[in-house]
Amino acid sequence: MDAYQALTGAGATTRDAARVTGIARSSAERDRRRPSPTASPRRVLANALGAAEREQILAVLDSAEFVDAAPAQIYTALLDQGVYVGSIATMYRILRQHRQVRERRRLARHPARQRPELVADGPRQVYSWDITKLAGPVKGTYYDAYVMIDIYSRYIVGCACTPASPDPSRSR
Known part of the structure; x- marks a missing residue:
């Protein structure tokens, strides 16, 4: 790939560079558009939630009052109380980061049933x-x-x- 880039950088056409190096032009273009591992990390948005705010929202979501409710229900209940902690999408995002996007209620765990197996080792048994x-x-x-x-x-x-x-x- 470096040879292809050197040829195109020196002024050769992409078609000639592809023919000489044996690399398809589509592959070279895709590689050019792929972000490099040395690229700068994503910048932090100014209005992004801080760690303390995320912990506060998670504490509200995991509180005894809302532990059984879905984020949409929590959002409306908090708005009825006059409290806004974040949007429904933000609540889902925080729950997803903490691997809590699942059925949040306490559910009974039933053991797997063993299917009865009837075995006959003689006539007139089964x-x-x-x-x-x-x-x-x-x-x-x-x-x-x-x-x-x-x-x-x-x-x-x-x-x-x-x-x-x-x-x-x-x-x-």
Whole structure:
């Protein structure tokens, strides 16, 4: 990149410098626009909040009165009291800096449930069931086939077949 910049600085066209160095002109332009690490740090704005003001706003946000409220609710409640500490965006910015932008209420933590696992090491210990719709002899008639299966041997240990109740969504 230094060779490209030296060539363009000496008066060569960007096209010639790109051809000689093998660097694409778009890459060189992007690199030229990228801020250098030695660039001066961002200047501090005159109306920026000081550390004491930020701590005061954080203390208000974390107070017992407002610990459960969102910044918009805190803002309106403080305005009703005649107090202005900062805008809603400022409150969110300060909360984000302190990693408090989340659900601020105390929530119950439920432990993860262990799904029960049924294991059969012999027949007639664990059964499974299924209901299947079967087409009848005439169009529009169906039967419900109830089946009970032993999961160890995979034998059908019980079954029943009953006429299906009419589906209300298929009525005319």
